[in-house]
Amino acid sequence: MSRCLLWVIGQPVVLASVALMLGVGGARGQSTHLLVVSGLGGEPAYKDLFYNQATTLLDAARERWGLSDAQLSWLAEDQSSAPDRIVARSTRENVHSRIGELAGRVDSQDQVLIVLIGHGTQSGGESKINLPGPDLTASDLASWLDAFPTQTVAIVNTSSASGGFLPVLSRERRIVVTATRSARERNRTHFGSFFVNAFSGEGADADKDERVSLLEAFSYARLEVERLYSRDNRLQTEHALLDDDGDGEGSMEPGLDAGDGRLASRFFLAVERPAVAEQAVDDPELASLLERKRELENAVVDLRARKDEMDPGAYETELEALLLELASTNRAIRERDERP
């Protein structure tokens, strides 16, 4: 289903306000910065795969989620493959300098997403990703990321054997995603492709808020990896982890109710939906409706958190009442929007 269309009883209806609610450029306040590092491919097939993953993610970030070019950086093995887009070769030194440069210009409340694409290994007790020249180690990255003292930083390592990065990088205000649960899972991974698809395709927006959180992207990719191995009747050789509570222990199934997942659920490429707010400034009635809508959505979330303590019948009755009011409010917003 297209993001710009709303299916109402089988008929597509264009909703101007919904369209405007999509994440578009120029987010106020908090911004998200994306740094993609694609490492050595080795075989041509992997070079192509890593190239495609990087470009797909960067395209989605810009065209779909509204990040500006200034918010995007890409370091890659071969700069000549996309000279207009790749800012430098993905050497260890360039990664270091790019992180330093980024740390110097981001605002204190900004978010930073670093995505590592490539082949991973472990040697000498150190987890690494293969880059042109010296490899990048988890310890390197851990020390460089200290340059972001107030910002929320997410690192997604899609490489094989990436599980070793997680305990080294885990910190407060830090989200660490690895494609494998340990450095021993050394086979090629599929997590990266699905992770990128979560932002570029349909299906990852589980809560239908028109945005894809890092938690949603992780869950989507994890489930699709499971489905892939199951469909092919193969033993699963990669088990992705997410850690965002700083305890150095990743979760395979993070969520709002689990130890890991809360911070990732609030981490988006598109930080806000500013168009709606801007529009509401000029229309107090619409602003009131939107405010009521937000209250009701929050009330549903609160109710859901109390579900296990409630009588199922009472829970369902209360849920339906909230949702019916939410539906009426939503309809009113739409009718208001459709007024000439």
Next chain:
Amino acid sequence: MRRRLLMGLLALAAPLPGCAQTEGTSDIAVAEAAIRAGRYEEAISAYRSLVRAGVAFPAASRGLARALGAVGRYEDAIEATRSSVAAHEGTAELDHTLGILLRDTGDLAGAEESFRRAIQVGASDALLAELELGRLLHHRGEHEQAVGIFDRFIDVYNASPGLSAQELAAVGTALVYLGIRDPALFHDAVRAYEEALRADPGDPDIKVRFGELFLAKYDSREAGGLFGEVIAANPNHPGALLGMARRAKFDGSSEALELTQRVLETNSTDAGAHAFLARLFLDLEDVASAEEEAQKAIEANPASLDGWTAMAAAAHLRDDPDAFARARDRVFALDPRNADLYNALAEVSYRNHRYADAVSFARQGIERDPLSWQSYSLLGLNLLRVGEIEEGRRTLDAAFEGDPYNVWVKNTLDLLDGFDRFRETRSPRFQFLIDGGESDLLSTYALGLAEEAFDAMSARYEYTPPTPIRIEVYPRHADFSVRTVGLAGLGALGVSFGSVLAMDSPAARSQGQFNWGSTMWHEISHAFTLGYTDHDVPRWLSEGLAVLDERHARPGWGSDVAPDFLAAFRDGQLPSLERFNYGFVRPRYPRQVQHSYYLASLLCEMIEAEEGFDAVRRMLDGYRDGLDTEAVFERVFDADLTAFDERLERYIQTRFATALSALGSAGPEAGAPDPESFAGQLRRGAELYGTGRAAEAIPYLERAKTLFPEYAGPDAPALMLARIHREAGRPEPAAAELRAYTALNENHFQAHMQLAELEETLGSPRASAAVLESAVWIDPYDLALHERLADLSERTGDVAGAVRERKALLALDPVDRAEALFLLARAHHAAGQRAEARRAVLGALEIAPGYEAALELLLRIREEGPSDGDPQPASR
């Protein structure tokens, strides 16, 4: 505190010298070498010379008796032994030897007297005689006295460091008996046998006994190694050959028959071999041959418990209560505490699908001997087969405590532990147990198909089996295999124990390996034929009817004919009606089991086509009345089996006339086929297509199709023609080819998906949906399939189909669960199921409260007014 062997480190580590008796060049050594190599006549001659010369006593006399016994000349052996006793002034040195000969020919009183005399007088082999006395008492039901004797062997071992190899082996055997009460002692038995073999590494009899211990403890590999060592040195060793035959039966190998027959070539009066052969025939449902062999065993040894047991089992299968009672009474006269009779009856009953009988017999086994762990094991496993899960589990726990080496019991208990993750769903006549991870998905389809099968077969057989029929569906093939036979590695897809069925889930195998719908239909058919005949139907008939029932259920279901089947028919490899079961139970070549299914189905198909299905019902009546196959054919068709064999041959000749004539001299898989044959035309067509000359390939492929229209292999000409037409943009002929192909092949997922796409291209969404519905029985986990089917159902107004498919998509645990729930709600709403629609849309909005389309649908459902069962929302 448990008494154990005090196995000194020195004793374990230090290799003992070889048998002194075999060293040097003495005549006795020559004779011993001959007997160990299986040159029995040479050994007899050598020993006899020594006996006549009056030298090497008592070894020569003992050797002569052993050699004569090995070739079945028991009377000569007894006479020679008694002559030697007389010649040596009534010596007791030969009493142990004489006792064994008397025991093996059924004179148990004489045997006991001999053993006791050897012990009393203190013969040099008194310890061996003591072991045999203990065994004799044990097999006579005097367990406590026997245990007293066996127990002494531990003291003997611990007090006597210089035991001979045979004495050490006797210690091992005594420990095997003691192990019934204390399973830890089996480890000590192993150590005693190992020490015995260090003392005499070449003793074949010790190796055989050691191998028998391993086999009794379910270790086929170790047992096979020991039996194999003996056979390598002596290809005619009766004990090793029989051990190897037992091992083959354990492994399900067809070699068991041949190996047992080899024993009888050396010793035609070996009671144990005849009794074992009888058991093999019982497994083949060949009761007449079984009785013949059991009779031979009894003639050779009137006290043969195995012989009388086989006789009782044959009488039971023949439904002859008088003969059964005679045999049973004889067993209990010999051994009043014999549980093995009931264990054998339970096992034979299980193998002949009489699971309730198996339960009853195993219970009687426990009553006879409360220490018969085999009875507990058989009771537990068969209770599970008749659906008594909790009692089965308790019984298996008891079995495992008594015999912790039983791999069947261990595996099954592990499986039962995993039952917690299974979920139960029910329909009017079925109870499904499916893994929780796929229960929602599979139940969506399985319940409806099972009910459809029940209705179809009730009408066809004019019979309804007991309900509910329990169907267990296993996502791991190893679990299904354990549920069925207690071990991993079973090749089957499903099994029917009557009203309890078990089968592989589609997750257990790769896509295209099987059709889970036709498999379920097949197993339900067994529930009808087994129930109809009170579990007295030969396997070939039950399987043949099940395959035929599949063919009646859906186009393409029920095995299609394979070229190698026709080649086997042409080459006369298919069994006659009299030996149909052999093809299932003891296949002689790798594909014979599959061929047997198809052959049996053709016989059933012929009978239905030419005599009407009423004739099939009358056959089942005959089996239920206890008739054997010959009598059934006589009663129903007034024909003998040979005449029916000829009739079936004519039917197959006619039905596959074209394909048989086009088969050529070699099958399609063989190299360089006749260019005019089916295989030749197919190969030429494939070559041309493979080199880009598709248009030139078409006539060859068309010709191949004409020559063998039933061929549905993965390289079928129809499949290749469909591809050529699709690539050339000709959807009509491509679809026609795929329609024909999928009407023969029930497993080819891609062919179904391509045909569905073509049908849609050709403007036939309903036909497309029908093909996709067939494909669900090949691979229900394919998201794209369900999405297409849901979409087609919605477009063609099949609201029930749309709901089913949306449910399936939800059951596949989609990442976007909110959307899946919303689309399900929409399908329910379109079907007028507002209560279900409300529940589904609330589920969607619970996940995604801002989901606008779902909010709008919820509002609309409420605006349409409440439906039955809807609670009213609280006012806010």
